Amino acid sequence: MMKLGRLAFMTIAFFLSLGVEGCAQVAPWQRGNLAKQHMALEPYPMQGSFRSHIYGSREAASGISSSEGGGCGCY
Amino acid sequence: MLAPCRQILAANAGDVLPKCELNSIDGGRAIDLGEFKGKVVYLDFWASWCGPCAKSFPFMNQLHHELGEQGVTMIGVNLDENAEDAKAFLSQYPANFTIAADKGEQCARQFDVKAMPSSYLIGRDGVIRHVHLGFRQDEGKELREMVEKLLAEKSPAADVK
Numbered sequence: 001m002m003k004l005g006r007l008a009f010m011t012i013a014f015f016l017s018l019g020v021e022g023c024a025q026v027a028p029w030q031r032g033n034l035a036k037q038h039m040a041l042e043p044y045p046m047q048g049s050f051r052s053h054i055y056g057s058r059e060a061a062s063g064i065s066s067s068e069g070g071g072c073g074c075y
Numbered sequence: 076m077l078a079p080c081r082q083i084l085a086a087n088a089g090d091v092l093p094k095c096e097l098n099s100i101d102g103g104r105a106i107d108l109g110e111f112k113g114k115v116v117y118l119d120f121w122a123s124w125c126g127p128c129a130k131s132f133p134f135m136n137q138l139h140h141e142l143g144e145q146g147v148t149m150i151g152v153n154l155d156e157n158a159e160d161a162k163a164f165l166s167q168y169p170a171n172f173t174i175a176a177d178k179g180e181q182c183a184r185q186f187d188v189k190a191m192p193s194s195y196l197i198g199r200d201g202v203i204r205h206v207h208l209g210f211r212q213d214e215g216k217e218l219r220e221m222v223e224k225l226l227a228e229k230s231p232a233a234d235v236k
Contacts (some may be wrong), residue, residue, distance in 0.1 A: 028191050029154035029183050035124040 086186045092201045093185035097152060097175035100161060106150070106175050108182075109201075115225045116197040117149045120183060123164035124155075125191040131210035132168040138219060139172040145226055146199075152177050154191070196221055199230045 026034070037043045086093050097106040108116070119135060121128035132151075139149045149172035155161040158176065165174065177183055186195060190208035196218075198204045205221055207214070 027180070027183065027188070028193075029120065029122060029180065029188055030156070031191070032122060032124045032156055032160075 086195070086203055086206070088203055088205050090203050092197055092203060093182075095182040095185045097150070097182055098178045100153060100158065100174050100176045106173070111148050111197075112201050113199050113230045115147045115199060115222060116195075117147055117222060118152065118186075118195040118197060119150065119192055120152045120154055120177075120186070120188045120194075121192045122154045123160040127210040128192045129164070129168050130212060131192055131194075132170055134210070134212075134215045134218075136169075136171050138222065142219075142222060142226065143172070147222055147226065149173065150175055152182060154180065154183055154188070194218065196225060198225045199228055 033039065042048050092108055095108060097108070099105065108118070117135070117138065119131065121131070135149055135151065138147065143149065151170055151172060151174045153161045153174060153176050155164075161174075161176070186193070192210050194205075194207040194210070195203050196205040196207070204225060207218060
């Protein structure tokens with residue numbers, strides 16, 4: 001039983017360590033691609049908030065996307 | 076992990092100018108930073124994708140126009156991975172000061188550039204006197220004052236005479 005736990009631990013540690021390879025230092029001057037608009041989490045914030053407003057009102061799902069108000073769309 | 080290595084490379088205010096050679100942007104003569112000794116150098120690292128860099132260009136043009144003859148050398152070091160991007164940027168924001176490239180990113184490493192843009196004010200004695208990270212419109216005045224202060228200092232060569 002102890003042996004199995006150890007093996008499981010080793011296996012998990014091995015797969016976790018694979019992830020370390022994904023870490024790299026990106027120098028400030030190498031961030032050209034990261035600075036592109038389509039790399040942003042929310043490339044169009046205005047459009048995004050508008051869409052979530054429509055979604056919230058039309059789906060009557062206010063609260064689910066952390067927007068306020070009721071289902072009538074009249075905030 | 077790399078913190079100790081970075082410490083050695085870091086160029087801060089008070090450090091002597093690191094030795095590094097800049098390339099010309101269109102493959103011309105290389106620029107050696109050592110040749111500007113006795114002059115005040117405003118060294119700016121920029122890239123086409125950096126918004127504040129675009130804002131700093133009119134300021135640097137003005138500084139070059141007004142203080143260039145008094146002994147300030149302005150050098151804009153481009154750090155774009157694609158030289159075409161830099162050319163497109165320059166056609167939109169023309170620079171009347173020297174533009175250089177840093178192929179192989181050697182200078183950027185030597186100066187340990189921490190932000191885009193980074194401006195290094197180098198005194199007549201070849202010592203980095205001020206490092207300015209980023210650029211905002213209202214910081215121009217302060218930078219200009221610092222450059223003027225450096226200009227007012229005597230050249231070390233003049234002391235020898």
